[in-house]
Amino acid sequence: MPADRLYNRSSDIIARDEALITGAMKYRLYPFSVARANGVYLWDADDNEYIDFMAVGGAIAAGHAHPKIRRAIESALDDGIAHPLVCYNHQPAVDLAEKLVDFLPGRFETKVWFGVSGSDAMDFLAKVVPLASGRPRLISFSGAFHGMTIGSGGISGHAALSKPIPNGHITKAPFPNPNNCSWGPCEKSGCSLKCLDFLEKEILGILSPPQETAAIFAEIIQSDSGEIIPPANYFPALQELCNSHGIWLILDEIKTGLGRTGRMFAFEKYGISPDAFAIAKPLGGGLPISAVIGRAEIFDADLYTAYTLGGSALPCISALALLDVIEAEKLVDNAKKMGQYLVSRLNKIADTEDMIAEVRGEGLLVGVELQHKSNSPESISELTAALARRCFENGLILLAFGNVIEMTPPLVINQDQIDQALAIFTKSIKEVGRA
Ligand SMILES: Cc1ncc(COP(=O)(O)O)c(C=O)c1O
Structure with a gap:
């Protein structure tokens, strides 16, 4: 875990969850215990902040805790x-x-x-x-x-x-x-x-x-x-x-x-x-x-x-x-505009990061397909899960299926927040690539 993050209370809740709640209802890529949420941000039980590019598998449209x-x-x-x-x-x-x-x-x-x-x-x-x-x-x-x-x-x-x-x-x-x-x-x-x-x-x-x-x-x-x-x-x-x-x-x-x-x-x-x-x-x-x-x-x-x-x-x-x-709030238009921005920024990242094979999506339903750098021993789905975990450790929550990282932020997201998330994503790609 990065040095600036503490996980004492989270670790305790995670241990109790593991003891009692069946794995049949879990698809977990990293140890996260959510405590509160607002807009496009989440906080864990130790008050670490995350930007939410999962939004409960695309289930949060208007952002967390929308006042209306x-x-x-x-x-x-x-x-x-x-x-x-x-x-x-x-x-x-x-x-x-x-x-x-x-x-x-x-x-x-x-x-x-x-x-x-x-x-x-x-x-x-x-x-x-x-x-x-x-x-x-x-x-x-x-x-x-x-x-x-x-x-x-x-x-x-x-x-x-x-x-x-x-x-x-x-x-x-x-x-x-x-x-x-x-x-x-x-x-x-x-x-x-x-x-x-x-x-x-x-x-x-x-x-x-x-x-x-x-x-x-x-x-x-x-x-x-x-x-x-x-x-x-x-x-x-x-x-x-x-x-x-x-x-x-x-x-x-x-x-x-x-x-x-x-x-x-x-x-x-x-x-x-x-x-x-x-x-x-x-x-x-x-x-x-x-x-x-x-x-x-x-x-x-x-x-x-x-x-x-x-x-x-x-x-x-x-x-x-x-x-x-x-x-x-014209969220359908925002999803379209911000989706185009997200995909174009991801394609720029793909120009220099050969771990990215393809970026595809519509609106704010975006997939980033990964590929292996030559002769790596880990499977492509292991690499994808490792990247999702590293993003989490750096403060970005997202999902991964097989060899695809999925990005589905709340539809209220803005350009600065996308930039913030992609700075973490790029840093994480570099770290996983070096590991
Ligand atoms: C396309 C699609 N259909 C159905 C479902 C099932 O929905 P729920 O998890 O609310 O039962 C999901 C959930 O991920 C889904 O993505």
Whole structure:
């Protein structure tokens, strides 16, 4: 640990955590015990300061402890309206549902479902869609991450995050990955969409016939597989394919939605219109809430699926405050501008640091892919984890998956704060490179 940092109280809490809380719910790259947070900064239990480029995996949009969101929560508590939605109704959920349906571009009757996490939203969709359509099969993508429940894990295809969950009625299609295409190499801009031909001929043609296939589930950017951005022509063509077979297109906007990619929703980039999509992570302004917005006919299936605290008044009020802040502070525009600045600064760093193979991302969802300097004995994922740890030791919190460092700061970040974080990042690269 650097000499200017003390970790006495943190070490104690970390030891107690290790003794009692199961590793099944931990993805830890460094020993951090968070005590408080404000804006884009975090402090540990020993009062060391960190700049937050993780933001709870992209779940903090308006920054930590935003005053408008705090005030909304405090006044809701004063009114004593922390009620659930299942057994009686309350205005905050109706107000929120009315705002959310406007986000779906399709011209059809729309409804909303509320839960408490991204996983339960995708789980609900995996359950309801076959019932609503009368078609038993689903298609999703290799490399996708949709959550940790049995249902959302079943539609996931992530090597590390969804490995123990078999599901015979779900067929995995190859995700269009310009950097690792089985039919490549191809031009990113002029992709010939061989993987979509495969989906049409092999998957719809043989394994999962259209008349038995209810929906195709997708993330617009596969973030947990390393910020994989498909070629520009993929999603419009996928939507056309879905339309031609009466198959619903269901999108997971849990990480990308609500401004993260420099658009309110990542699907806007392609001019497409999903039949339903899920949001969660940032929606509650720090409180747990998820929502599915979609065609009314999907929700009108004969199915009761509710969680006691799904759509509780308190997170609905917090979500309404968050939506106001996103609009009033133009956070979608800020994500776009600051994302461009972050990527251009990272590309400059890459010019001199050969540990960086590629910088990619949209808005403030940015991945930095690493590569080895020649003849290093450690694996590339060990190197990536070592860099994340060194960044932490130098005061920068971020995530790493495989060989990609992920940067998802709160959408309120400014240029000076990005410069501060990148000074730590560059220092850490040099230190890890020398080690
Ligand atoms: C794209 C995506 N979908 C679903 C989930 C699951 O959300 P939650 O962790 O809120 O259950 C995540 C979480 O990382 C995610 O990134």
